[in-house]
Amino acid sequence: MRVHHRPFVATVIVCAAVFVITGLSNGFSRALFQDAPGVGNHVWxxxxxxxxQAVLVLGVAFWLAWKASSWPAVAALVALELVSMHATWVSFRSTYLPLVLVLGVAAVAAGLYVRLWERSRAERAAAAEERVRRDERLDMARELHDVVAHHVTGMLVQAQAARVVAEQDKDRACAMLDGVVDGGTDALGAMRLMVRTLRDNGAAAATGDLSADLLQLVEKSGLQVRANVELASDVPPELGRSVLRLVQEALTNVRKHAVDATDVEVDVRLGAGAVMLSVVDNGTARPAHSGGFGLVGMRERVQELGGRFFAGATGDGWIVTAELPLQVRA
Known part of the structure; x- marks a missing residue:
């Protein structure tokens, strides 16, 4: 049975139950507004x-206002209210009719409030995730000078040298153009890789030594971390920045969401054509969306790099893994 059908099935069942109880307690002749004297069972x-009866009716009314679609919910609420007023009239005449109306309105109002609150929360979460993605795009402009400008400067130097050499040796000058082409290809690849970067929240600055940067990051994390870093020295700088920031965000999540963690392990190594990293802790498992959007930025970055990303609970804690392709050409 689909979830959105359940409130209406519950409405039918509750309405039928209230009518049957009214008939049993007052006599079905009175419940059907017949002139004949009703014969009921006072036990009911x-x-x-x-x-x-009141709890069932109010509970279903709250559920309808909370979960059901608009017009069917209105019809079901009207049916509930009519059955409730009928039962009240048959049993107590007009004594409790105002109370039935007030309680019904209160239940519907509470359901509508919860519905609007959940919708507002979902909209806020979507807006926050969009802000994260927008910040990732804006950060790319800050990194263009550090990475792409490096490639473009190299291209400019080689082109100038080729122009000078061309006056004396055209063949040698033509051979130097291959370096310009390679530099342009590298620059284009770097631009595509930097579509996503982490937000500016104290992100660690990268140097030319990724292994040293990672060990320094681990040391400054304030956590008891066992680090295993096995990297070659020729990791592209744009990829190194991503590795560094992914590890930093993972350690930040450990500090924020796994305060009881006593063991954290960071493993970064160079595999066959890719950099593989993992951050594992033994803290209490927490939801994948723990009030922040760090995982959103991490997943965005890895996907833009053409890699694979996973974050989730293990039997003893939490793990974040990523595989980033080493090839940076377009």
Whole structure:
């Protein structure tokens, strides 16, 4: 049974139950507004039975206002209210009719409030995720000078040298153009790789030594970390920045969401054509969306790099893994 059908099935069941109880307690002739005297069972006309009926009706009314689609919910709420007022009239005449109306309105109002609150929360979460993605794009402009400008400067130097050499040796000058082409290809690849970067929240600055940067990051994390870093010296700088920031964000998440963690392990190594990293802790497992959007930025970055990303609970804690391709050409 689909979830959105359940409130209406519950409405039918509750309406039928309230009518049957009204007939049993007052006589079905009175429940059907017949002139004949009703013969009822007074066992059903007790405060506990009335309380159960009220709780069922109010609970279904709240559920309809909270979960059901608009117009079907209105029809179901009207049916509930009519059945409730009918039961009240048959049992107590007009004595409790105002109370039935007030309680019904209160239940519907509470359901609508919860519905609007959940919708607002979902919209805020979507807006926050969009802000993260927008910040990732804006940060790319800050890194263009550090990475792409390096390639472009090299291209300019080689082109100038080729122009000078061309006056004396055209063949040698033509051979130097290959370096210009390679530099342009590297620059284009670097631009595509830097579409996503982490937000500017104290991100660590990268130097030319990625292994040293990672060890320094681990040392400054304030956590008990066992680090295993096995990298070659020729990791492209744009890829090194991504590795560094992914590890930093993972350690930040450990500090924020795994305060009981006593063991954290960082492993970064160079595999066959890719850099593989993992950050594992033994803290209490937490939801994948723990009030922040660090994982959103990490996943965005890895996907833009053409890699693979996973974050989730293990039997003893939490793990973040990523595989980033080493090839940076377009």
């Amino acid at each position: 006309r007790t405060p506990p039975v009335a309380t159960v």
